[in-house]
Amino acid sequence: MNNPSRSDLSQDTLKRATPEGRAALSLFQLSPDRIHLNHGSYGAVPKVVAAEQDRWRAHIESNATGFFRDELPAELRRLAGIAAQRFGGKADDWVFCENATAAVNAVLSSFGLRDGDEVVTTSHAYGAVLKAMRIWAQRFGAHVAVAQIPLVVESEDEIVAAIEKAFSPRTRLLVVDHITSATAMVFPVARIVKAAHARDIAVLVDGAHAPGHVPLNVEAIGADWYTGNAHKWLFAPKGCGLLWTAPAHQAHTLPVVLSHGSPHGYTQAFDWIGTRDVTPWLCFDAAARFHDAHGGESLMARNRMLAADASERLAAELGMRITAPLTMRGAMACLTQRPSPIGNESAASFITRIRECCGAIVSAYVFEDAFCIRISAQIYNAMPDYDALAQAFPVAMQQCLK
Numbered sequence: 514m515n516n517p518s519r520s521d522l523s524q525d526t527l528k529r530a531t532p533e534g535r536a537a538l539s540l541f542q543l544s545p546d547r548i549h550l551n552h553g554s555y556g557a558v559p560k561v562v563a564a565e566q567d568r569w570r571a572h573i574e575s576n577a578t579g580f581f582r583d584e585l586p587a588e589l590r591r592l593a594g595i596a597a598q599r600f601g602g603k604a605d606d607w608v609f610c611e612n613a614t615a616a617v618n619a620v621l622s623s624f625g626l627r628d629g630d631e632v633v634t635t636s637h638a639y640g641a642v643l644k645a646m647r648i649w650a651q652r653f654g655a656h657v658a659v660a661q662i663p664l665v666v667e668s669e670d671e672i673v674a675a676i677e678k679a680f681s682p683r684t685r686l687l688v689v690d691h692i693t694s695a696t697a698m699v700f701p702v703a704r705i706v707k708a709a710h711a712r713d714i715a716v717l718v719d720g721a722h723a724p725g726h727v728p729l730n731v732e733a734i735g736a737d738w739y740t741g742n743a744h745k746w747l748f749a750p751k752g753c754g755l756l757w758t759a760p761a762h763q764a765h766t767l768p769v770v771l772s773h774g775s776p777h778g779y780t781q782a783f784d785w786i787g788t789r790d791v792t793p794w795l796c797f798d799a800a801a802r803f804h805d806a807h808g809g810e811s812l813m814a815r816n817r818m819l820a821a822d823a824s825e826r827l828a829a830e831l832g833m834r835i836t837a838p839l840t841m842r843g844a845m846a847c848l849t850q851r852p853s854p855i856g857n858e859s860a861a862s863f864i865t866r867i868r869e870c871c872g873a874i875v876s877a878y879v880f881e882d883a884f885c886i887r888i889s890a891q892i893y894n895a896m897p898d899y900d901a902l903a904q905a906f907p908v909a910m911q912q913c914l915k
Contacts, residue, residue, distance in 0.1 A: 537807075538893040548873040548898045552889035553697075553722060553845045556745040558800075565799040566750050569792045585791065589784045592797050596755055599801060600741075601730040606757050608783035609794040610768065613721035614641050616740035616756040617688065619783075620717050621649040623766045624686055628654030631683040633714075635660045635676065636881070637693040642719055646688060658684070662696075664849060664881050665836050669701040677708050684714050691720035691741075692727070695880045696836040697845035697887055699727065706735045715762075722746065724755065725804050727813060727843050731757045738762065744793065746844070746891075749800035753793035756783070807892055816844035820890035823899035824848060827888070830903045836885075844890045853884035859913045860884065866909035871901040 541557045543549050549557070558566075573580045594604035610616045626632070632650055634643060636659050643657075650657045660679035662672060676689065687709045691702050706716045717738040723729050725747030731739045739757040743749035758766045763779035774785030808815065824835050824846030833848040855863065856879060863877045876887040888899065 541893060543893065546872060547868075548871065548901055549891075549893065550873055550875045550888050550898060550902065552891040552894075553694075553745060553887065554876055555751065556742075556748065557891070557893075558744075558750050559748050559803050562748055562750065562796050562800050562803055566792045566796050569795045573792070581788070586781075586784060588795065589791075590780070592794065593780070595798055595801065596757075599729075600724065600755075600757070601732040602757050605780055606731075606760065606763070608756050608758075608780055609791075609797075610740075610754040610756055610783060611752050612744070612754040613719055613740045613742050614639075614645065615769070616738075616754055617642050617717065617719060618645050618649070619756065619768045620738050620740075620766060621645060621688075622769050624715070625765065626650065626653035626655040626685070629683060630655040630685045631658055631681055632656070632686045632688060633658045633660060633676070633679045633684050634688045635662050635672075635690070635693075637662050637696050637698065638688065638690060639694045639719065639721065642688065656683070664696065664851065664883055665834055666698065666841070667838060669704065669841065672698075672700055673704050673708055676705055680709070680712055680714065684712070687714050687716045689716065689718055691718050692722035692843055692845070694722070695847070695878075695885070695887075697842060697847040698837040699841050699843050701841075702736070703734050710735070722843075722845070725801075725813070726816075726845075728810060738766070743797055743800060747797075747800050748803050750793040750796050752790065753797055753800070812892060813844065816890040816892070816894075817842070819894060819896070820844045820846050820888065823888060823890060823896060826896075827886075827899060827903055831906055833886070845887060847885050847887045849880075849883040849885050851883035853879045853882060854910070855879070855884060855913050863909055863913050866912045867902065867905055870905035870909050873898070873902045873905065875902065 538545060540559050542560060543557055590604060593607040596607040597604045632646055632655060634646060646657050658679050660676045662675050689705055690700055692699050702718050709716045716736040718734060718736040720739055720741035722745055724741040724743050737759050741755050743753040743755060744751045766779055767775055767782045768786060770786050772786045774781035821839055828835050828848055833850050836847040836849060860878050867873050867875055878885055
């Protein structure tokens with residue numbers, strides 16, 4: 514079988530793509546020979562932001578000693594102030610880190626778990642975070658309890674009730690997603706935090722997908738810690754994560770890597786760990802300005818509507834179910850088929866088959882014995898992209914079943 518980089522099907526998609534979509538794609542370094550439907554996993558860096566990162570790299574290399582000693586501390590605090598303006602809180606509440614997983618590990622290592630304590634999370638928690646929770650809990654003699662969330666939910670009440678049911682007198686910390694990776698659900702985090710705090714349980718919200726994806730006000734959410742990635746939906750380079758810590762917890766919240774700044778408090782501990790590539794953080798402002806210039810909140814709303822329309826069409830054409838109602842979805846959607854007709858290995862093959870059939874890049878996997886496809890909607894996407902996926906799906910699945 515001939516497998517060109519793009520089939521006739523995807524060539525038709527390119528012809529049907531809107532001029533606006535083609536123009537938006539040209540703003541990124543993304544290959545025009547693919548249909549990019551997986552923005553949620555790794556994001557995409559606009560060309561202007563990549564140029565800003567190159568400018569910072571050249572500037573740092575021109576005088577690294579002066580930069581790290583004299584410029585970086587003030588620049589990071591300036592950028593933290595921009596984060597506070599966008600997402601709530603004060604500049605001194607915000608620090609930068611490599612990603613949300615690094616921030617979660619920082620909180621877990623700093624929290625002060627004791628023998629017999631319990632940490633609660635959900636069955637939809639991000640895999641790397643769940644692994645980290647179990648390792649840190651084991652080190653301190655604590656236990657991880659998992660609240661079982663249905664694969665498909667009808668309302669926020671189901672989420673809150675399942676989490677409350679998992680609490681016990683030993684529970685001291687809840688780690689909960691804002692937007693789940695596996696099922697693309699937007700959890701009612703403010704309600705969840707309120708329920709946990711009523712039982713004197715601290716809350717860390719893993720908002721890896723939230724910045725630039727949904728409107729965000731960390732103070733309104735009310736958690737003890739909130740972490741998110743700017744390199745997914747806010748267009749920053751890979752490696753631009755953020756951590757917000759409530760003032761009451763800042764004195765004892767430190768990064769996993771303890772270095773020069775650690776004895777001097779929360780912000781300095783994270784700002785000054787040692788020599789590393791800080792250019793993703795330095796591009797936070799440029800990425801945020803790009804997001805604003807292309808719509809800001811209206812872009813988020815546009816992406817949400819496109820994901821809604823696309824997922825409804827795909828669900829109808831493919832006979833699949835969407836994991837959450839519209840009120841609990843953002844610019845991603847997860848479609849499921851249970852039981853899964855294929856296993857994990859074949860799901861990986863499905864990703865390849867879809868790419869060969871129509872050039873689409875999608876996230877596909879088996880989760881809780883269901884076959885799942887997660888789609889994303891971003892500025893460079895239009896409905897013909899999802900039509901191509903729908904047309905290629907039966908062919909790719911049939912190839913996987915052989």
